[in-house]
Structures are given as C-alpha cells and as structure tokens.
C-alpha cells in the first residue's frame with residue numbers, strides 16, 4: 554500500500570535521544586518507508602543516551618537504521634542537557650530545510666527539539682501525546698505538557714489523552730487517536746525475544762535458579778532512586794520479595810551510580826536477586842514475557858506488560874498511562890515497602906490481574922500515523 558502522491562520538499566526530521574524513544578521510532582520509520590516511500594526522512598540522535606547497553610544494542614534489536622546525524626550531547630543537568638540539544642539541533646533544521654520535526658515520548662530530547670522546531674516555524678508532530686501523570690515534579694510531565702502545547706499534530710495512544718489535551722486548550726482537530734507504536738515494536742519483535750533461561754546462561758548464571766518462576770525488576774525514576782532513604786526502602790521491600798520469588802533486576806546506570814554513591818550496593822547481595830546490566834530489547838521482552846510479575850517504575854513497561862498479559866506492580870504514586878490500570882494488568886502500588894510486599898504476595902497467591910489489550914494496541918499504530926500524516930502533509934501543501 555502506498556498512501557498519497559510523492560511529496561516534494563525537505564525531510565521529516567525524526568528525533569530520538571534516549572532508550573524509550575527507539576522502540577517508538579522504529580515502527581514509524583518502517584511504516585513511512587513502506588507506505589510513503591517518497592517522503593524523505595532524516596533520523597537525528599541527540600546522544601542523550603550513549604552507553605552501548607542503553608543505545609547500540611537497542612538499535613540492532615529494533616532494526617532501527619543508524620542515525621543520519623548524532624548530536625552527541627551526553628549527560629548533564631536538565632538545563633545544560635536541554636540547552637545543548639537545542640544549540641546543536643537548530644543548525645540541523647536549517648541545513649536540511651526540514652518539512653516537519655517528529656518527536657516521540659517525553660524525554661529531554663523531545664521538548665528540546667520540539668522547541669527549536671516551533672521557533673523556526675517548522676511544524677512539530679508529537680507521537681504519544683496527551684499522557685498526564687498530574688505530577689509536575691516528574692521531569693517527563695513538564696516535557697509532555699510543553700511539547701503538546703507547541704505541537705501542530707498530536708498522535709495519542711489512548712482515548713483519555715484527548716480529554717487531557719482539551720483541558721489544556723489544545724484544539725481537537727490537531728489530535729488523532731492512532732494507538733500505541735510501542736506495541737507495534739513488541740508485536741514485531743516477540744518471535745525474536747530471548748528466553749530468560751538463555752539470557753541467564755549467556756551471563757554465566759545457572760538457569761535452574763529461575764526454573765520455578767521469577768519476577769523482573771527495573772527502577773530508575775529520580776523520585777525513587779535519587780534519595781538514599783527512598784532507594785533503601787524500595788530495595789528492602791524487593792529483597793523481601795526476593796526471599797519468596799527470584800527477582801531478575803536489570804540495573805539502570807542512574808540506579809547503579811546512586812547505589813554506589815549512597816553505599817547501598819551491599820543491599821543487592823541477597824541470594825534471591827539476579828543482578829544484570831541494562832538489557833537489550835529482545836532480552837527484556839523475553840524476560841517480561843516469561844515472568845510471574847514485573848515490578849517497575851518505567852512508563853513503557855507498564856504498557857508492555859499490559860500487552861503481554863503479565864501482572865505489573867508499578868512502584869509509583871501515579872501513572873500517565875491510566876488505561877494500563879483500568880483495562881490492563883497494571884497495579885499502582887506506590888512506594889511504601891509494606892504495600893509493595895502485600896501486592897507481590899497477592900500476585901503470588903492469586904496470580905494477579907488478567908486484563909485485556911486496549912483499543913488500537915494492535916501492531917498497526919505506525920501504519921495509521923503514516924496514512925494520517927501523508928494526508929495532513931498533502932493538505933498543508935494545497936493550502
């Protein structure tokens with residue numbers, strides 16, 4: 554299927570910066586290439602994430618083409634990182650005569666590039682718009698609110714997002730409900746997922762340790778891992794759970810750095826913990842798909858577990874993805890150790906929430922975006 558006629562003009566600049574962007578962008582680029590082949594695409598990586606484990610492995614796993622441009626900004630405070638991305642992105646927009654800039658998700662790279670584009674009068678397209686946790690202490694919430702305000706075209710993953718956007722004064726005709734591109738990646742990659750036993754063996758760990766089931770843990774939100782007390786309390790609760798069920802814990806660099814800094818690394822010495830470095834996409838998918846439950850503060854994993862039908866205990870007080878709680882397998886358990894433990898016990902005793910897969914989380918969201926965007930671009934050209 555090829556949608557619309559060939560389009561003249563500069564490229565759509567597609568921006569990625571951090572790990573959770575890659576699984577959203579991969580299906581979008583595939584859909585553009587397949588359905589709007591005349592549309593030039595320029596893939597820009599800001600370099601917000603740069604470690605091979607946070608970056609290169611995922612590109613390969615997702616068949617994401619190598620970026621055409623890498624801004625190589627690296628880590629810094631929010632202000633410095635955002636400013637540096639903006640400084641380095643502006644000349645790219647000018648050099649390539651961008652027709653539009655497409656950003657995904659809610660990381661610093663998302664707002665930084667959207668802000669540069671809108672100030673150069675280049676239309677901004679935001680994929681995964683309208684999600685709101687209501688928690689303005691979360692850096693991502695600020696990125697979400699601001700990116701949506703300056704976007705010309707907003708693609709949403711769940712219907713509740715439109716109400717959030719309308720409340721913030723965003724015209725409904727700029728918003729299109731297309732479903733969840735992250736689930737496009739999940740569906741495309743599931744047949745290639747690496748089974749947990751294989752992953753453990755590859756890391757020199759005896760797979761017999763998880764023969765009777767296991768849980769998966771990830772943790773990286775600043776609110777959970779940037780303060781010694783909160784981090785110690787959460788790790789304490791996880792250690793209790795690890796006495797009942799082995800927990801495979803893929804350690805994010807922020808969390809590892811903080812555990813070291815706070816002198817808390819020894820808390821991971823519990824025999825029920827299986828500690829791994831950050832994992833590739835296919836490894837993480839295999840881990841989640843074979844698990845009894847997932848304990849996480851990640852946004853994407855709340856959605857992935859809902860798509861997989863695996864119970865998810867979200868170690869946060871709020872979620873910007875309410876559909877995963879209302880329809881999916883997600884439970885918000887908060888950060889109180891007793892509550893985390895009680896929720897895990899409940900899953901162990903009764904199997905946890907079953908849930909159903911939300912509307913349009915069907916592997917075709919990126920195709921819908923390609924079709925919609927192609928029409929939108931043609932209409933703009935005619936006006």
Ligand code: UD1
Pocket residue numbers: 571572573601602603604607628629659660661662692693773805806807810852
């Ligand atoms: C960022 C996103 C967050 C997303 C997460 C996924 C923002 C505001 N936050 O958080 O929404 O869920 O990515 O990982 O954009 N570091 C490395 N190697 C890397 C990257 C980072 O060691 O490749 C370390 C650095 O010490 C850095 C720290 O991790 O300071 C945090 O990285 P940063 O990109 O600032 O935020 P994340 O916590 O990864």
